[in-house]
Amino acid sequence: MVNKIWSKVQPTLSQPVLNCVKKQGFDTMTPVQAAVIPLLITCKDVVAEAVTGSGKTLAFVVPLLEMLLKKEKDVPLRKDFVYAVIISPTRELATQIYKVVELFLEEPQLTHITISLLVGGQPIDKNVESLRKGSHIAVCTPGRLMDLLSERKQLNLAGRLKELEFLVLDEADRILDLGFSTTLTTILQYIPRQRRTGLFSATQTKELQDLVRAGLRNPVVVSVKEKSTISTPILLKNYYVIVEPQDKLLFLLNFIRNRQMVRGLFFLPTCACVDYWADILPFFLPDKKIFAIHGKMKQKRSKIIEKFRETDNTILLCTDLMARGLDIPSVEWVVQWEPPSSPAALVHRAGRAARAGAAGSSLLPLLPAEDAYVPFVRANQRVHLRDWRASADRIQVTPKLQQKVLSIIHEQQLKDRAVFDKAQRAFVSHIRAYTKHECNLLLQIKELPLGHIATSYGLLKLPLMPEIKQEHKDQFVGPSKDIDFNSIPYKDKQKEASRLQKLQEYNKTGVWPSKKKKKMTQTQPWEHAKQNKEERKQRKKKRKELKQGSGVGKKGKRRRAVTEAELAELAADVALLKKLKKRKISQQQFDEQFDGDK
Incomplete structure (x- = not known):
């Protein structure tokens, strides 16, 4: 059926686009491309739901370029107009889409079409200059696009968008998850209503349906599934394994060692966990190259992803930053430390393997108290997890082997206090993240043996946490000898000198010298933070007006009336x-x- 549709669509494609499609090796269409491309070419609004790795990017890039070529036959493309906007949730995914479009624009007959990448992590002046030079296509993140629309002094982007004909919202459900609902609504107000819109996602949510009603005109809904009983690619095999918490690290180390994989992704709960295990795992996996990436790495992320793409026999430690949309070739295994905070994230994590028709596998270790997660995910996300215990890949966990692994981790912490600090932060952040699980009726913090989990982290001591009870202290297996924690040094000489100075002051006064505690604020979506800032400005302005009206002076003292x-x-x-x-x-x-x- 796909080939028949391809033969129907092929004559409608211009030769430059068709040449580039063939050069990239896309001889046949995927189901989502076969369903969506004809609709977008005929100027329909489309809402497309398809499993991850099904080729959604090409489904909107081809019609977009066709639109520009067709428009150019009637009226030459103007340098100062943006004719197509592609909005993506993260800068990594936006960069990936940008590079795909760039490959098409290398075709001699398409080189005159210009494109800009508008994302965070780079000066806004650079984006302004790029748009001034001319950009027919803009690939952007919602926050940066909103910033540029607000920039009126140097750039009137709203004026440049008045001829816009093509809008793409890629991974739209993720955009809404990140808190950009109001931002998207505002952006839509700047964009002409007479346009064609493609909205692409791997899952459908109520918020997404509300956006469809608000921003699209009678859209055609396309839901492409490779098999009605599952929501992941057919060639992706999903496994789970029940493992005791104190044995989880040993099992995963053995599992990774036994896999001759070109590339693998290892998903961890938090940024602190990624930082900690990036220091520890190289000692146990010396034959594999270990990379680490998370959302707090602002400038390094693109370089790390490129190195990971180019290196073989490698593992990338990551957070859910890498769970959506990114297409990395030859990812054979996706391994997870624990269930993700959102059940839908399980689909996206596992979907980093088995992309574009390739085979792949994923593994989810579960604790005995988490076994109800398997039927829940099958019912909620239509993901069938196979029991890995049916395979021959097992590990004989002995106290001697466990003690050997723990002693290596303890040794690294004793050598460098920075590793000791990372271990404590990783464990605390992991437990905090666990309490925020969406399916907390199944995954309850009170059911966790926190002492055994702390043992698997190789902690030298249990941190002070209200969640830790006496039973957890009894479970914990720490170092075999007593440790003076004040004697653990930093490898960094400057940090160690500062620590010793503070320790000396502490021994004199009994109070540890520290900077003033910063007020802890919960991370907010971009649009909420900006809105709060505006509200604070308005409140400050009102207070000032009230002071002036009531005769209060600059120093805030009310002037007394003279008799x-x-x-x-x-x-x-x-x-x-x-x-x-x-x-x-x-x-x-x-x-x-x-x-x-x-």
Whole structure:
């Protein structure tokens, strides 16, 4: 069926686009491309739901370029107009889309079409300059696009968008998850209503349906599934394994060692977990190259992804930053430390493997208390998890082997206090993240053996946390000898010198010197943070107006009203001073009368 549709669509494609499609090796269409491309070419609004890795990017890039070529036949493309906007949730995904479009624009007949990448992590002036030089296609993130629309001094982007004909919202459900609902609504107000819109996502949510009603005109809904009973690609095999918490690390190390994989992704709960295990795992996996990436790495992320793409026999430690849309070739295995906070994220994580028709696998370790997660995910996300215990890949966990692994981790912490600090932060952040699970009826913090989990992290001691009870302290297996924690040094000489100075002051005063505690604020979506900032400005302006209206001075003190008696006394003193100056009275008379009045 796909080939038949391809043969129907092929004659409608211009030769430059068709040449580039063939050069990229896309001989046949995927189901989502076969369904969506004809609709977008005929100027329909489309809402497309398809499993991850199904080729959604090409489904909107081909019609977009066809639109530009067709428009150019009627009217030459103007340098100062943006004709197509592609909005993506993250800068990594936006960069990936940008590079795909760039490959098409290398075709000689398409080189005159210009494109800009508008994302965070780079100066906004650079984006402004790029748009001024000319950009027919803009690939952007919602926050940066909103910033540029607000920039009126150097750039009138709203004016450049008045001829826009093609809007794409890629991974739209993720855009809404990140809190950009109001931002998208505002952006849509700047864009002409007479346009064609493609909205692409791997899952459908209520918020997404609300956006469809608000921003699209009678859209055609396309839901492409490779198999009705599952929501992941057919060639993706999803496994789970029940493992004791204190044995989880040993099992995963053995599992990774036994896999001859070109590339693998290892999803961890938090940024702190990624930082910690990036220091520890190289000691146990010396034959594999270990990379690490998370959302707090602002400038390094693109370089890390490129290195990971180019390296073989490698593992990338990551957070859910890497769960959506990114297309990395030859990812054979996706391994997860624990269930993701959102059940839908399981689909996206696993979908980093088995992309574009390739085979792949994923593994989810579960604790005995988490076994109900398997039927839940099957019912909620239509993901069938196979039991890995049916395979022959097992590990004989012995106290001796466990102690050997723990002693190596303990040794690294004792050598460098920075690793010790990372271990404590990783464990605390992991437990905090677990309490925020969407399916917390199944995954309950009170069911977790926190002492055993702390053991699997190789902690030297349990952190002070309200969640840790006496039973958890009894479960914990720490170092075999007593440790003076104040004696653990930093490898960084400057940090160690600072620590020793503070320790000396602590020994004298009994109080650890530290900077003023910063007020902890919860991370907010971009649009909420900007809205709160505007509200603070308005409140400050109102307070200022109230002060001016009530006679409050600059220092905030209310001016006291002057009485008539005080004014009369002041007038008498001035008259007396004038008599003295005119020598009508002597200095002695002036002093007597002035003091007498007081």
